[in-house]
Amino acid sequence: MTLVVPDPTRTVPLPLRQQADVRDRWLTQRLLDLLPGLMDRAGIDLWVVVGRENNEDPVLATLLPATWLSARRRVVLVLHRSDDGVTPVAVSRYPVGQFLPGWTPEDGDGHGDEQAQWTAVRRIVEQADPRRIGIDVSARCALADGLSVAEHGLLTEALGPYAQRLVPAEDLVVGWLETRLPEEVAALDALNGLTDRVLAEVLSPAGLTAGSTTAADLAWAVHQRLADLGTPPWFHPGVTVQRAGVPLRAHSVGGVTLPAVPQRVPLAPGDLVTCDAGLTSLGLTTDLQRTAYLLRPGETAAPPGVQRAWAAGTRVQALTAAALRTGRTGNEVLADARAAAAAEGLQVEVYSHPVGVHGHGAGPAIGRWDDQHGVPGDGDRVLHPDTVYALELAVRVPVPEWDGQCVRLCTEEAVVLTDAGVTYLGDRQRELLLVPGG
Template sequence: MRLSLIAPLLCALAVPAMAFDQGREVPGGDAVLAPRERVAVENRILAERFETLLPRLMAETRIDLWLVLSREYAEDPVYFTLVPQPSHAARRTTLLAFHRKADGSVDRLVVNRYPLGEPYTSVWSGGDLDAQWKALGKLIADRDPQRIGINTSRQWPVADGLSHALHQRLVEVLPEGYASRLVSAEDLVVRWIETRSATEKAVYPQVVALARGVISEAFSTRVITPGVTTTDDVAWYIRQRFESLGLPAWFQPDVNFQRQGQACERDSDFCGAEGVILPGDVLHTDVGFCYLKLCTDTQEMGYVPRLGEDDVPAGLKAALATGNRWQDLLTSQFRTGRTGSEVLAATRTASEKAGIVSRTYTHPLGFFGHSVGPTIGMWDDQSGRTDGGQWPLHPDTAYAIEGNAKAQVPEWGGQWVQIKLEQSALFDGRRVQYLAGRQTRWHVVR
């Protein structure tokens, strides 16, 4: 990797990091780039991905020419991961072509009324739609690729972005006999979406730390007044806090509580309720936002002390430790080449052997919150037969280590409590590392 490409980018990100106070993350200054400043960073990351990842991934998936064809406001899901910023749409019709040459390098070409500029080379610009499509046909004839990848897929929605109408137009302008060269580019799309570059791996910890810091704020007396504040109040605080930093939430935050005397069964799918937060409540939140095109998905637990309590009850501390033990059992099963279903099966076996009541529903992270790659269980399906379960693990891929473990709490008369955890992590091909640590101690609202 060229140092000249990476060094300016890391310098641009040399902003105050999160400060750590006894295991709880708190904001340590304004660590978020302004929207204008993000453009250069995102474009350098894109250039790096084109230089270091795309040639290798096209060779791995045996695609000679990859076509990503989009119309304005009907963009292919992968489109915005491929174009420089600022960009709001595939203006009119934008035809992207990536040609893998004999020397292994990849030409990045655009056939578009409005040229994209670097890192693309424009091979046609103008206003006539028919001429635009004919120019694409000529490009294909001139390059003479044997395997032309198009974004069609029965399994992966993200890899199924080629519309029926654009497919028809493509077939119309292909040279004679070339239609048989069209192949699904789904493997290439998944590998492109799931693989993280060197700089993305360097940046991702700070992105995740921002999420954990906002949760720490939310689960404190800065936000919660027991007996007054509702779970919905906290959820909206989290969303508005992200928005104040210019960080779009990719789903509405969820906040709920478990309470002594409110049943949580051993085999319940979900334990939790919404409403006014009271002393003695166990809190849970699920939040996610995207920054520098990288998405987070985080779940953590909090406790609201009762009058006279100086600490979290020992039974709840033990329950969180059980959740951490489940995480360890799961991440120890990650092996390059193992499928998601194989990791799930091994985790279930290890959890049962350890006497842990758990469910595993871990998914890839990256350009999308629920991204593509190995599916390691679903909250409502632990069979391993779900879509994505047969996709193998690859190095340099990120995951939301998500699931729950249940434990009985003596202080609550043996009532079950569900510990719902989700932390962002990177698999480097050998081990799983949490991008910004993980919760091992309760957030305490005080």
């Protein structure tokens, strides 16, 4: 008999101590299996990540042990690519998990002075003699721009002539943040399933009452529920309500029209309610939307026009997923998805994005809700395998039962992109949630 041990990351949320064990194991595997290839792809021989307490590089948290909730004083991580893989070295006052110690305070004057720490960095660089030294500076990618001006100056001064070899590590940072291990994908599958269950719970008779519950109430209910589970949200949940007789209002940005029912107006039978939420756990994030229709007295289904809007939304979702292919840029995916939707007479907005360590993660941007002409910079990035995206979009459909009023039907699902194509994570919403509203 073969003993099958279940993957603990698929049972979420995990206790914090168990989470730490999982995250540290992932970090070791990522350093061994992912980082060498990512450094080669970016053409970086040595990567220097510097973080100071209370002024963290966004990348630093993905390299520190799980029990390090922040940097301690100054932490300098040096990752050297050699024929044997990547050697991770920490130049820090305190030991840093899987990183080899590159300096102790006793190496200086006995007090761990700043100069001694930078001298150790210089020594490590001289021994490695890299051609290209990557540092986290970027004008277009915030997640790759974590090296502060002060630290950049100190590093440059310490390296002397080696400072001429400094190059932006933007492509390496993006690759490191966007690429997922198989175990991380499995965990995201479970975490997206948990997000779906929380949203379904709130968008139900147990979570709302027509005539008294407001959109603001629902948003706080989701926020509280996620926090209570130990999987806090990375943004305050958003709830939008669409109602017959309350048309979409023009937004000041890009001429976009959005739902106009105020957040503190009670929900009513006949409303179309969409909730957008994402949680954090195991150093990963989710980002999902779920939509419900509040039945009027005597109704057993949404009006046909609302159902057609939902069908149109899921159709555009399928068209966008088909356009997601490795080797293409985000702007190419956007253009193809929009063209395919237009060919079927659908009016759409596609604004999908990477998700993983960060909710709005590093990697190719596939449109923005207020700009459908392509995203300069991030939209030109190429899609790589083993990356996760929030497949987010909206479609506008007139509803005859609402006197032709237009519905902006939003959908958002998590998908993992591999060389074989796209696979949905969690429990995909296939039908409108129906809530008795009378």
